[in-house]
Amino acid sequence: MVGPVAFKDVHKEEDDRICPPEEYADIISTLPSFESSGLRVRLYQGVWLLDHVVPGIMALQRRHKPQLGDVVLASPPKSGTTWLKALSFAVMGRAAYPPSDADHPLRRLNPHQCVPFMDNLFSAGQEAKLDALPSPRLLHTHAHHSMLPPSIADCKIVFVCREPKDMLVSMWHFVRSSGSSDFPFSALFELACEGKNPYGPIWDHLLGYWSVSRATPERVLFLKYEEMLVDPVSTVRELARFLGVPFTSVEEAAGWPADIADMCSIDALRGLQANKTGNTGLFFKCSHQSFFRKGVAGDWVDHMTPEMARRIDAIVEEKLRGSGLTFTS
Incomplete structure (x- = not known):
């Protein structure tokens, strides 16, 4: 195994064309939906998805073509996705790109330009780009495990999650940086408590991957951002x-594990020119800088009242009870 190859190195030209799959429009129009502070979400298979993502998830379920050696990274939004992409790409690709390589893809590209986001590619009608990637491919999704197509059943999956309060704070900052500056934190918090945040409910997202990781640990690796x-x-x-x-x-003798950890640290990545300038995304243009804020645990204390924290903690604890999955605030 030599790969993976950075997505941007295969698809060098920017392609902002949005051609959503239209064959699901009739089904989508019947799905429950609501709008909050400019965000429209729809309920599909028990999951609240941003409106533009729904046709992409449906297309992913029906049209995804696996390749031998595929690895899928999964996560709720704003739970360590950027870091996991960098670490996984560096680990899997170290035969071709040693951590000391000055031209390492992670030193000249944003991690999201290295590992493609399947949900958006399928939503934009650009999933054919995945076929051009040589094996082994490293792919990413925010989809719940229950939504993954059978074609991914034999893939290795690495899931990362984050303490829910910190995840919500990070999501709010990211949404604001992407153009919704008038989106109040209280609105996102209420949605999360009701299980209606994008890709929510949070607890279902966590429990889906957690249960499969416990049943088949050789297939699903479950990581916590705080432990990382x-x-x-x-x-x-x-x-x-x-x-x-x-x-x-x-x-090991050469110190490669530590070198990879250092190269992929938030401070190292934040300092690179590739992550100081430019943007990425199809439906929303996100500046590369927006993926590197604080990268710490416990930032929620500056955004939530004690009452808010107790409320969301109680909901998550009740939903996760008996599963063995817990979080330390």
């Missing part, structure tokens, strides 16, 4: 083992 922050080098080693490319004794 405590020991990123151990996370790098865990990723390598799970993906079937454990570090050799020579690589």
Whole structure:
């Protein structure tokens, strides 16, 4: 295994064409929906999705073509996705791109330009671009496990999640940076408590991947953002083992696990020119800078009242009760 190859290195030209699949329009028009502070969401298979994502998820379920060696990264929005993309790409691609390589894709591209977001590609009618990627492919989705097509059943899946309060704060900052500056945090908080935030309910998202990871740990690796922050080098080693490319004794002696962790740290990535300028995205243009805010645990204390924190904690605790999955605030 030599790959993966950075998506942007295969598709060098920008393509902003949006050609949503139209064959699902009649079905979509019947789905429950509502709008809050400019965000329109629809309920599809028990999940609240941004309006433009629904046809993409439906197309993904019906048309995704797996390739041997595919690895799927999954996450709720704003839960460590950018970091997981960087770490996974660096671990899987280290044979072709050693961490010391000055021309490493992660030193000249944003992590989201290296690992494609399937939901948006299918939503824009650009899923054919995935076929041009050589195996092994590294792909990403925000979809719940229950929504994944059977074609992904045999793929390795790495799921990362974040303490829900911090996830909501990060999501709010990201939405504001993407053009919805008048979107109040209280609105997003209420949606989350009702299970109606984008890709919500949060607890269903978590439990889906958690239960499968416990039943088949060889197929789904479940990571917590807060634990990754405590020991990123151990996370790098865990990723390598799970993906079937454990570090050799020579690589360990050369310090590659620590080198990869350092190269993919938020401070290192934030300082790169590729992440200081430019933007990415099809339906919303997101500045590369917007993916690198604080990257810490506990930032929710500056945005939530104690009453709000107790409320969301109580809801999540009740929903996760008996599963064995817990979070420490």
